[in-house]
Amino acid sequence: MPSASTHPVRRLSLYCPNLNKNWYNFLITPSMTWENMIVSIQAAFQYHDPVWPLDINGEPFSKTADVFNLASVQNGEELLIQLREGFRIVGPLDLEVVLYLEESDPGALETTLRVNCCDEERIEDHLTD
Structure with a gap:
C-alpha cells in the first residue's frame, strides 16, 4: 500500500x-x-447533482475499482468540472498569437513590425510645393 510520502x-x-466559478486550493x-x-467537489461548488471532473483538455478521469488513481493528477493542476454528462466542455485557454512575415510572399506587408524605442526619432513626411 503506498504511503502518504509516496503520494502527498x-x-x-x-x-x-x-x-x-473557480475553486482554488482544492485538496485531494x-x-x-x-x-x-x-462529494468534496459538490460541496465546494454547493451543487448537489452529479458532477464529472475532467482534465484541462476536457477528457474524463477514469476510476479503478473504488479507489481514485491519485497518480493521474499532478499537484497544481486545474480540473474542469462538468455538470451534465455527455456535453463537451473546454476550459479557459491562454492563447498566444504569433505573426510571421515572409519576404518571399508577394502579399506580405511591406514593412516589418517592431517596437519603437522612446529615443528613436519619428520620421515625418512633409508636403513639398
Missing part, C-alpha cells in the same frame, strides 16, 4: 464553465476514494 496531498484548482488526499472526491 495534491492542491488543485477547479473550474466549472457552467457556473463560471491519498486516502480519498472517487466518491469522496466527487
Whole structure:
C-alpha cells in the first residue's frame, strides 16, 4: 500500500464553465476514494447533482475499482468540472498569437513590425510645393 510520502496531498484548482466559478486550493488526499472526491467537489461548488471532473483538455478521469488513481493528477493542476454528462466542455485557454512575415510572399506587408524605442526619432513626411 503506498504511503502518504509516496503520494502527498495534491492542491488543485477547479473550474466549472457552467457556473463560471473557480475553486482554488482544492485538496485531494491519498486516502480519498472517487466518491469522496466527487462529494468534496459538490460541496465546494454547493451543487448537489452529479458532477464529472475532467482534465484541462476536457477528457474524463477514469476510476479503478473504488479507489481514485491519485497518480493521474499532478499537484497544481486545474480540473474542469462538468455538470451534465455527455456535453463537451473546454476550459479557459491562454492563447498566444504569433505573426510571421515572409519576404518571399508577394502579399506580405511591406514593412516589418517592431517596437519603437522612446529615443528613436519619428520620421515625418512633409508636403513639398
